[in-house]
């Protein structure tokens with residue numbers, strides 16, 4: 467049996483020391499079945515997957531099975547899945563590939579379609595302007611800073627399309643209006659990590675595909691689905707995306723990721739950032755992290771089997787949370803920063819501000835004794851007391867955004883947990899508003 471057998475208690479890291487964890491958009495604990503899959507792989511499939519003896523063959527088989535599960539998770543084929551270290555690497559690989567594809571098309575055009583083997587070291591051929599990239603202004607830092615760096619080093623021009631302050635969503639017409647002849651990539655997240663708002667990816671891809679045929683430079687389409695997978699249905703082929711980012715630690719998998727690429731190297735360009743031993747068909751070489759890939763595959767299987775239940779439970783819990791907050795504080799003292807009447811949202815995300823001059827988000831959270839949550843993206847923790855630029859971009863007034871709490875529930879969050887959190891917040895606010 468596995469060392470996990472006979473555990474004194476079920477592994478529930480999000481409940482230790484009677485804390486209530488409500489920061490599942492930051493990261494999730496691993497499901498016990500995922501830990502089991504990782505542990506089994508560590509014990510029995512430690513071999514190099516490229517080796518022909520048993521331990522290697524077992525590792526290769528585990529990787530193949532995981533690839534199949536992750537492909538089914540996002541509506542792709544096993545050959546569409548490239549394992550990466552996580553979402554940041556996957557997002558960087560998309561930008562690297564799209565720019566290289568643009569340069570390649572320029573070189574080809576300059577040579578009048580001549581052989582691709584005539585290397586031209588200049589990244590900027592005279593016939594072609596710099597590649598142009600479009601992203602939204604509410605992207606995760608691994609997209610936003612990747613794009614900003616390309617602008618800084620003069621390797622691309624970048625347009626940040628502002629989300630609508632009415633819908634909290636990037637509007638398709640605004641993206642289309644930003645398109646230029648040298649646009650080579652549009653990258654828009656599937657769901658925002660702070661507001662939970664779902665972006666119109668399917669419509670955006672449909673409209674761009676309808677114009678791609680008349681363009682000299684194909685516009686490649688990427689969506690970072692980190693926050694959507696495991697919460698809502700994600701089908702890359704149905705969306706029409708060329709690239710789709712998969713992040714394990716948002717759906718109870720370990721810290722590993724993958725990039726969905728629609729027929730990589732044939733239908734969709736992919737250019738490696740790393741060079742090495744040929745793994746992942748040379749798209750992403752490096753000896754495979756078999757146990758983590760096993761965990762990702764198992765977590766994918768759980769989502770495939772249980773998504774409807776996960777989604778409805780999280781939606782019920784989030785709605786109950788919003789009701790309890792309104793009961794605890796009164797409707798006039800609560801502003802839901804994640805409510806945009808005309809937009810669809812993730813089932814689990816409640817971004818809320820309790821109004822009042824002494825109730826900045828971080829202060830309220832540090833006055834809580836049970837709740838573990840955040841005021842916004844975990845990777846923005848070091849931003850001091852500045853309100854989230856994402857909320858400001860969505861039209862949330864500064865004094866309201868300053869009080870934001872990002873409460874994101876998970877598969878195991880119960881109504882009893884919500885009652886405790888509502889009481890915890892009420893006590894925290896009472897303490898902070900005590901005179902003197």
Ligand SMILES: O=C(O)CC[SeH]
Nearest residue numbers: 491492659843844845
């Ligand atoms: O916390 C989040 O929103 C994602 C990790 Se930076």
